Amino acid sequence: MIGRIYLDNAATTGTDTEVLNEMLPYFMESFGNPSSIYSFSRDNRIALERSRGQVARAINAEPAEIYFTGGGTESDNWALKGAAFARRGSRGHIITTMIEHHAILHSAEFLAGMGYDVTYLPVDEEGRIDLKELEGAFREDTFLVSVMFANNEIGTIQPVSEIGRLCKKRNVLFHTDAVQAVGHIPIDVKAMHIDMLSLSAHKFHGPKGVGALFIRRGVKIENFIHGGGQEKGRRASTENVPGIVGLGKALEISIQRIGTESARQSMLRDRLIKGILETIPYARLNGPGEDGRLPNNVNFSFIGVEGETLILDLDEAGISASTGSACSSGSLDPSHVLLAIGLDHAHSHGSLRMTLGTCTSENDIDYVLDTLPAIISRRREMSPLWEDFLRNEKKVTI
Amino acid sequence: MYSDKVMDHFRNPRNVGEIVDPDGVGQVGNPKCGDIMKIYIKVENDIIRDIRFKTFGCASAIASSSMATEMVKGKPLREAWDLSNRAVAAALDGLPPVKMHCSLLAEEAIHQAINDYRERMGLEPWKEGPGHFAELEEHGH
Ligand code: FES
Numbered sequence: 025m026i027g028r029i030y031l032d033n034a035a036t037t038g039t040d041t042e043v044l045n046e047m048l049p050y051f052m053e054s055f056g057n058p059s060s061i062y063s064f065s066r067d068n069r070i071a072l073e074r075s076r077g078q079v080a081r082a083i084n085a086e087p088a089e090i091y092f093t094g095g096g097t098e099s100d101n102w103a104l105k106g107a108a109f110a111r112r113g114s115r116g117h118i119i120t121t122m123i124e125h126h127a128i129l130h131s132a133e134f135l136a137g138m139g140y141d142v143t144y145l146p147v148d149e150e151g152r153i154d155l156k157e158l159e160g161a162f163r164e165d166t167f168l169v170s171v172m173f174a175n176n177e178i179g180t181i182q183p184v185s186e187i188g189r190l191c192k193k194r195n196v197l198f199h200t201d202a203v204q205a206v207g208h209i210p211i212d213v214k215a216m217h218i219d220m221l222s223l224s225a226h227k228f229h230g231p232k233g234v235g236a237l238f239i240r241r242g243v244k245i246e247n248f249i250h251g252g253g254q255e256k257g258r259r260a261s262t263e264n265v266p267g268i269v270g271l272g273k274a275l276e277i278s279i280q281r282i283g284t285e286s287a288r289q290s291m292l293r294d295r296l297i298k299g300i301l302e303t304i305p306y307a308r309l310n311g312p313g314e315d316g317r318l319p320n321n322v323n324f325s326f327i328g329v330e331g332e333t334l335i336l337d338l339d340e341a342g343i344s345a346s347t348g349s350a351c352s353s354g355s356l357d358p359s360h361v362l363l364a365i366g367l368d369h370a371h372s373h374g375s376l377r378m379t380l381g382t383c384t385s386e387n388d389i390d391y392v393l394d395t396l397p398a399i400i401s402r403r404r405e406m407s408p409l410w411e412d413f414l415r416n417e418k419k420v421t422i
Numbered sequence: 423m424y425s426d427k428v429m430d431h432f433r434n435p436r437n438v439g440e441i442v443d444p445d446g447v448g449q450v451g452n453p454k455c456g457d458i459m460k461i462y463i464k465v466e467n468d469i470i471r472d473i474r475f476k477t478f479g480c481a482s483a484i485a486s487s488s489m490a491t492e493m494v495k496g497k498p499l500r501e502a503w504d505l506s507n508r509a510v511a512a513a514l515d516g517l518p519p520v521k522m523h524c525s526l527l528a529e530e531a532i533h534q535a536i537n538d539y540r541e542r543m544g545l546e547p548w549k550e551g552p553g554h555f556a557e558l559e560e561h562g563h
């Protein structure tokens with residue numbers, strides 16, 4: 025074994041040393057509260073605004089349109105509930121998709137419980153929504169469309185610009201959960217007609233517990249966290265200055281290397297996909313082929329194998345990955361994303377997600393390709409489901 | 423999250439495989455998460471001489487299958503029948519609460535294999551005790 029191979033970068037990433045060094049002074053030397061008026065706090069205020077500028081530049085927004093939050097989940101909650109509550113009593117209709125992150129799905133369910141109507145758009149077998157279907161879902165009282173930029177499980181990138189255009193035409197707010205996309209693929213909120221966008225620092229080598237919500241100037245959304253006057257009175261709580269500094273720096277670095285990194289990771293991704301298809305029988309790629317897929321996402325189903333066992337076997341071999349198997353989820357339900365793209369229970373059971381990162385090397389990929397086939401075939405050999413599957417396959421081919 | 427014993431039985435499951443000419447076979451599915459277990463037994467003088475299993479399921483399901491087969495091998499059928507999933511879980515130094523249902527798979531598959539054998543012998547199949555279903559309820563299916 026050659027050290028640990030971390031292939032769960034969609035779950036979280038480690039903080040960059042350069043980012044950490046940038047953050048450190050704000051824990052001890054410059055610990056002042058940015059709201060205080062003495063000169064000692066000046067540095068902190070400047071640092072906050074520098075970070076706001078870095079985030080704004082990364083997505084082509086204005087600094088005044090960036091609000092720092094406690095992470096992607098808070099940003100998603102704020103966008104949905106804030107837009108809904110801004111309607112002051114009149115309910116209305118929200119359109120989202122079946123494959124959103126739970127931060128969106130559970131917020132939408134919460135609002136549905138309060139009397140708002142929610143439409144969950146289905147997706148095709150690659151995980152993409154149908155624009156015609158979106159057009160057909162608009163109602164007189166639709167006030168918000170929330171569609172994720174790229175999916176965290178299967179890596180599907182949505183036709184965001186087209187969605188933005190449709191929403192603009194109808195004067196409906198467009199929010200996108202871009203937690204998996206920011207820092208990984210280019211985003212331009214102006215060109216893409218995005219009104220609100222959620223992002224999270226720890227998905228691109230920033231610290232955990234800090235994120236941002238982009239709110240286009242003029243968008244009406246209700247405040248979500250009430251308290252002091254921070255973030256122009258829209259998001260109370262003393263600013264997490266070190267975290268915010270880390271967010272800005274991490275994003276700046278990610279944007280600097282976005283071209284080379286996405287090309288490099290796409291190449292490794294395709295090498296991994298091709299290798300698995302060549303060496304493991306009945307491997308099913310979940311999500312799109314090369315086009316329209318996040319550069320770092322690989323997701324397969326291996327019929328006959330259960331995902332949790334796969335993760336533990338890989339862990340023993342020094343590889344960290346994840347699964348959408350029912351057995352590994354606390355609720356014992358299979359991944360809603362895999363079901364939405366039409367997988368049966370047996371296939372969603374045997375799903376394996378590997379998400380690459382800046383530290384992933386060609387050697388890592390080759391090691392996975394050397395290790396995985398034996399793990400799969402050993403577990404398949406002790407699987408009655410695999411036995412049944414093979415028997416049926418033979419019947420079909422005879 | 424798993425005990426060392428669970429991990430040991432998961433990594434190196436005992437009694438994996440099939441018996442070519444079995445005296446009894448049991449196959450059960452788990453309604454909770456869709457897992458499957460299949461058990462083969464070879465019986466001599468009312469004693470389980472050999473037992474093999476195949477399991478599609480999580481580490482807890484595989485470890486429970488492995489442990490359960492070890493516990494009933496060489497035992498009289500009645501004793502094997504009385505092995506509860508709780509005893510299997512205890513022998514594995516415990517299972518996480520959400521994973522208790524996985525150990526039921528082994529208990530049920532053994533019951534089925536035994537009754538399959540009894541039917542082949544022209545004997546009346548044994549009935550599940552009342553406690554069994556209480557336990558199913560408890561683990562919330
Ligand atoms: S077999 Fe599915 S959770 Fe154990």
